[in-house]
Amino acid sequence: MYKIELKNISKVFENKRVLKGINLIVNEGEMLSLLGPSGCGKTTTLKIIAGLFSPDCGDILFNGKSIVNIPVEKRGAVIVFQDYLLFPHMTVEENIAFGLKMAKIKKPKRRVKVREMIDLVKLDGCEKKYPSELSGGQKQRVAIARALAIEPKVLLLDEPFSNLDTRLRESMRIFVCDIQKKLGITTILVTHDKEEALLTSHRVAVILDGEIKQIGTPAEVYEKPSSPLVADFFGEKNYLEGEIIKGFFVCKMGKFKTGFDKYPRVMAMIRPEEIELTDSEEGSGFWGRILSKQYAGDKIYYKLSANDIQLKCMANSKNMFEANQRVWLKIDFEKTIFFKAEKS
Amino acid sequence: MKKNNYIFKITMYLLIFLLISPLVILVIWSFVRIWPWPNLLPRDYGLRGFKHVLDPSTKSLRVLFLSVGLSSLVTLCTLLISIPAAKALGVYEFRGKGFFKMLILAPIIVPPVAVAMGIHIAFIKLGLANTFLGVVFVHLVPCIPYAVRILTNVFEIIGESMEMQARVLGASPLQTFIKITLPLMAPGLLSAGSLVFIVSLSQYFLTFLIGGGRIITLPMLMFPYIQSGDRMMASTYSIIFIVTALIMLLIMERIVRNYYKEQNYFYI
Numbered sequence: 001m002y003k004i005e006l007k008n009i010s011k012v013f014e015n016k017r018v019l020k021g022i023n024l025i026v027n028e029g030e031m032l033s034l035l036g037p038s039g040c041g042k043t044t045t046l047k048i049i050a051g052l053f054s055p056d057c058g059d060i061l062f063n064g065k066s067i068v069n070i071p072v073e074k075r076g077a078v079i080v081f082q083d084y085l086l087f088p089h090m091t092v093e094e095n096i097a098f099g100l101k102m103a104k105i106k107k108p109k110r111r112v113k114v115r116e117m118i119d120l121v122k123l124d125g126c127e128k129k130y131p132s133e134l135s136g137g138q139k140q141r142v143a144i145a146r147a148l149a150i151e152p153k154v155l156l157l158d159e160p161f162s163n164l165d166t167r168l169r170e171s172m173r174i175f176v177c178d179i180q181k182k183l184g185i186t187t188i189l190v191t192h193d194k195e196e197a198l199l200t201s202h203r204v205a206v207i208l209d210g211e212i213k214q215i216g217t218p219a220e221v222y223e224k225p226s227s228p229l230v231a232d233f234f235g236e237k238n239y240l241e242g243e244i245i246k247g248f249f250v251c252k253m254g255k256f257k258t259g260f261d262k263y264p265r266v267m268a269m270i271r272p273e274e275i276e277l278t279d280s281e282e283g284s285g286f287w288g289r290i291l292s293k294q295y296a297g298d299k300i301y302y303k304l305s306a307n308d309i310q311l312k313c314m315a316n317s318k319n320m321f322e323a324n325q326r327v328w329l330k331i332d333f334e335k336t337i338f339f340k341a342e343k344s
Numbered sequence: 345m346k347k348n349n350y351i352f353k354i355t356m357y358l359l360i361f362l363l364i365s366p367l368v369i370l371v372i373w374s375f376v377r378i379w380p381w382p383n384l385l386p387r388d389y390g391l392r393g394f395k396h397v398l399d400p401s402t403k404s405l406r407v408l409f410l411s412v413g414l415s416s417l418v419t420l421c422t423l424l425i426s427i428p429a430a431k432a433l434g435v436y437e438f439r440g441k442g443f444f445k446m447l448i449l450a451p452i453i454v455p456p457v458a459v460a461m462g463i464h465i466a467f468i469k470l471g472l473a474n475t476f477l478g479v480v481f482v483h484l485v486p487c488i489p490y491a492v493r494i495l496t497n498v499f500e501i502i503g504e505s506m507e508m509q510a511r512v513l514g515a516s517p518l519q520t521f522i523k524i525t526l527p528l529m530a531p532g533l534l535s536a537g538s539l540v541f542i543v544s545l546s547q548y549f550l551t552f553l554i555g556g557g558r559i560i561t562l563p564m565l566m567f568p569y570i571q572s573g574d575r576m577m578a579s580t581y582s583i584i585f586i587v588t589a590l591i592m593l594l595i596m597e598r599i600v601r602n603y604y605k606e607q608n609y610f611y612i
């Protein structure tokens with residue numbers, strides 16, 4: 001298996017800088033998620049690693065050796081694309097065998113390998129079918145089997161689950177993670193689904209606007225986002241502007257203990273689920289008024305207003321509050337994340 | 345919905361009638377000796393037309409085979425040249441693409457007749473005038489635009505993604521072309537090929553000019569009869585022309601189908 005290193009990779013398409021110096025290391029056998037919104041250059045990054053595009057500048061190393069000049073078919077990196085791209089004129093079997101045929105593997109050996117892959121992805125009975133006769137989930141498994149059949153050193157998955165329904169997505173995700181662990185293939189999973197990224201991978205790289213903004217374990221990226229942009233990507237947040245003075249956060253709502261000094265001007269990031277609502281004054285917090293309520297079964301989304309600032313809050317449905325009710329917003333500012341306020 | 349269906353059917357039958365009726369008249373004419381004006385049906389029938397065609401001394405059959413051979417070769421060359429051009433126009437982005445798309449249609453917009461004189465002079469200098477090869481070359485002029493146009497659309501539809509997938513699975517560019525691109529564009533090749541074959545088979549003026557009377561094709565046999573008003577002979581040759589074209593189209597379809605298995609995946 002390979003260790004992948006990207007060094008300062010840039011790519012310009014028609015005067016548009018899509019990648020602006022990507023630096024990334026994926027360790028041998030690691031599963032790394034590349035997380036980012038649509039159009040931020042995720043697919044482009046994978047295509048550059050596989051060799052389908054050449055970078056405008058920068059270097060790609062596999063196990064410490066530059067592979068920029070090695071043609072696509074000799075790199076040993078396989079992409080499974082978003083829309084599976086099964087060859088429509090070949091049966092499931094022939095699709096899976098395609099890579100093996102290209103590698104000039106003899107027929108008896110090829111047959112054994114195809115059988116093995118079909119068992120692995122549980123597609124017995126579909127061997128002779130054409131892609132147009134398969135369901136979305138089956139197509140996807142064929143695409144994965146076809147990629148795994150040639151025993152790639154690097155597996156690049158481009159949003160492989162995005163076309164599946166929730167249930168199927170979950171089982172496919174578990175399935176792919178298991179295989180990845182079993183075979184120990186260095187894998188990059190591209191996704192714009194934050195939960196998928198957090199659930200599946202050893203490390204997550206957040207890519208925004210052609211740059212990697214943060215990279216770390218799922219917990220690190222979620223708990224300690226490096227900037228509001230990254231934080232917002234993991235869900236809507238509330239921000240309170242204020243100052244930190246001698247261990248206290250001072251804002252429109254009042255003065256709250258933080259226990260540390262950082263920058264003088266700050267933005268406090270408060271997750272909707274970190275606000276606790278009560279009907280009596282209790283702990284550190286402030287009074288607010290409920291503007292609206294949305295019921296979502298196990299949880300309730302409130303919109304609140306406090307001191308003319310709108311806040312979002314997510315609470316469990318144990319005690320319900322009604323619109324226009326006065327509530328106490330309890331927030332533990334000692335655990336809050338503060339960002340340096342941008343000068344606007 | 346139902347009403348639409350009727351309209352659709354009526355239109356279809358009308359079209360079929362419009363297409364078939366001239367053919368029927370053509371078939372009748374090819375057996376007719378005399379068909380004077382007010383009579384609804386011909387007065388006298390005969391087999392002079394077909395006898396003439398089959399008679400070895402008239403060399404009609406030889407001309408037929410030469411025509412088919414020439415047009416097949418032209419079709420093959422046209423497709424070979426058009427595939428790369430169409431791929432560039434259909435898949436790649438480059439400056440002036442729109443201009444090149446227009447330019448490639450120029451030979452159809454400007455009648456080849458208009459430039460034929462120039463071509464003739466050039467071919468005389470190159471020693472291509474009055475040769476089979478010269479005729480093949482000059483037939484490419486009206487044929488390539490059609491093929492490039494059709495194949496460009498095909499490439500626009502199939503795009504590059506399947507090829508990229510094949511490449512990452514370890515196929516070289518050549519293997520990708522043979523195993524993936526060609527099968528995917530088979531239906532497009534078929535329609536481009538049929539059209540080009542017929543365009544080539546019906547060339548009269550270009551063959552006449554560049555072939556200099558040495559290369560005789562089917563339309564050149566037919567033309568004098570049409571001009572002199574010998575309807576029986578003209579109709580006979582027309583029928584031979586039509587049947588030849590149909591047979592060739594069927595053969596082409598068979599080849600493509602058999603080569604890429606009978607699965608009709610691309611019609612879904």
Ligand SMILES: Nc1ncnc2c1ncn2[C@@H]1O[C@H](COP(=O)(O)OP(=O)(O)OP(=O)(O)O)[C@@H](O)[C@H]1O
Nearest residue numbers: 013014018036037038039040041042043044045192
């Ligand atoms: N071949 C190309 N030619 C020109 N521009 C391109 C090409 N491929 C991608 N782009 C542009 O590069 C940008 C990034 O594209 P990319 O496909 O990498 O996005 P992505 O992160 O994969 O998005 P998504 O999540 O929607 O798949 C887009 O603005 C796109 O328009």
Ligand SMILES: [Mg+2]
Nearest residue numbers: 042043082158
């Ligand atoms: Mg993408």
